Amino acid sequence: MRVLITGAGGFIGGRLVRALLGAGHQVVAGCRDPRRLAARHPGAEPLAVDFSRDHDPAAWRSRLRGVDAVINTVGIIREGRGSRFDALHRAAPVALFDACVAAKVGRVVQLSALGADDSARSRYHLTKRAADRHLAGLPLHWTILRPSIVYGPGAKSSEFFRALAALPLTPLPGGGDAPLQPIHIDDLAAAVLSSLEEKAPAGRVVDLVGPRPLPLRELLDGWRRWLGLGPLRGVSVPYGVMVPAARLLGLLPGTPLSAETVAMLRRGNVADPRPMVEAFGVAPRDFSAALAESPAQTADRWHARLYLLRPLLRWSLGLLWLFTAAVSLGLYPLEESLRLAAALGLEGRWGWAALYGGALLDGALGIALLIGWRVRAVASVQIGAMVLYSALISIGLPEWWLHPFGPVTKNLPLIVATLMLMVMEER
Incomplete structure (x- = not known):
């Protein structure tokens, strides 16, 4: 199968490129920097795409020639220069999906986000949901996957959580009770590959989550112990303090914090894992067990401690x-x-x-x-x-x-x- 994957230069996209190549598929890897991607994934065919500008279906038609399936993994957690939620999450994917109809692409897999549902409030979730709903209304063999926080080697969210865990005293918004249900990148990759199979269900929205919810406090404690730094030493920070602090820090470039991300954390990020198991036969691994399979190295401890100092x-x-x-x-x-x-x-x-x-x-x-x-x-x-x-x-x-x-x-x-x-x- 010839598969076009967008966001191939990112964490999830890069892992999926390797998984697809390993499964014997031909991969067209859409990204902003084709030269760098070619060096990282020599078996893939690099393709220059820019979701900040490619908002016309005509821009995608030539790119879809001979493509059997499309996987969209583009996403940002915070806006930056040249990176806007509406452009990257809605406008470009909508143009891509419309072009897929004209090109008669066999399968389309949309990597959305857990929380992009009827109760969505953040711009992150609302723009993801808009693209999901547009895709669901098209005459395509589509699957929408909504992953929770994804962890594993190279995950940006993991870097931030590890940095928080490595602090001498870790701030815990609302006492650290917010429930999260992280999924390992390899489990996500297995679900995506399964969704491309002929027997895979289509026209479904499936949440991708770990086997059980974890309070933020337990998640951070797991990362700290994995780093070999002992049990978590946390201090509760009321949301009434955390939100304005995040709003202030959000003015600084490069920080993942904002009032919106804190609100998303407060809402929680959990779902039932059984639909994923039933649809794709993927039993998600436990967070603690997954960390134990790959012990931290000195470089991991250095990175965690330098992350916030940079x-x-x-x-x-x-x-x-x-x-x-x-x-x-x-x-x-x-x-x-x-x-x-x-x-x-x-x-x-x-x-x-x-x-x-x-x-x-x-x-x-x-x-x-x-x-x-x-x-x-x-x-x-x-x-x-x-x-x-x-x-x-x-x-x-x-x-x-x-x-x-x-x-x-x-x-x-x-x-x-x-x-x-x-x-x-x-x-």
Whole structure:
């Protein structure tokens, strides 16, 4: 079977590409970066797709030639630059599904989300539900799968939960009683492959969940013990405090928290696993048993502990560069700044140009870091700037190397910290 899978560069999509190839299917892997996907999955046929723009069925017709089945796995938990719920969850899938009708695609599998039902309130769930309902009204052999939180190696949600569990004191919204029913990625993959079989039921909405609900507190305790850090040490945070805190943190780029995600957590995320077992013959594995099958490694502990420090490192470096710009623009006496420029051979117009040019560069670098724009490239420029500043000071003001406050020597650990940021930002 020739299968087009969208979102092939993501966690779920990537796992399904491997599963489909392993089952002998031909895979057309739709993603934003075909070159990177080709390196990760050499057996797949990479295809450039962009759900933020591909909202016309005509954009999909040529891509569907010779395709027997389509699996849509595209999804985001939070909106970002160029990533909007309505575009990615509704507009592009609707265009894809309509094109599938015209192309007479044999099977369509939609990876929706548990909670995208009649009681949905969040934009995440509402946009997923809109695409589900559109697909259900089309003359296609369709299956809608609604997975709970998916865990396993490489899962973004697992990374966040592990980071929370690794904290010395873990905040527990509402005491950590919110029920969750996570499903392992391999169980989800098995259900998707089964849904492509000729005998698989069609025209059904099936929830994909683990064998039993777990309160958030137990889930986090499981992750902490898996990391080898002992039992969870949690502190209850009322939802009345958690929601405004998440709303504030949601203003910062890169964080998965928002008032909407907290509301989704409070609602819970559970369902009966029996329909999944009956439809696909997949008995979901227990969360604790699945963790025991794959013990944590040193890299897992490092990642869990660095996960929340990474944005703090980026923001602190960004604020440092912004503060440096403000100091150059007047917080430090301008005549003293010009005197230092003169010691480097920059006088008159050149002194003013160096002062304000350096301040503008520092400010631009700081803002770029704070908003998370091209972090690795910006960090490279920052390292270059620190090396240049240090070299100029070494030539014109070498005595500053011996200053008791270490204004130049501090560049050395800052360069190392920036290199660490570049490594942690690598995708």
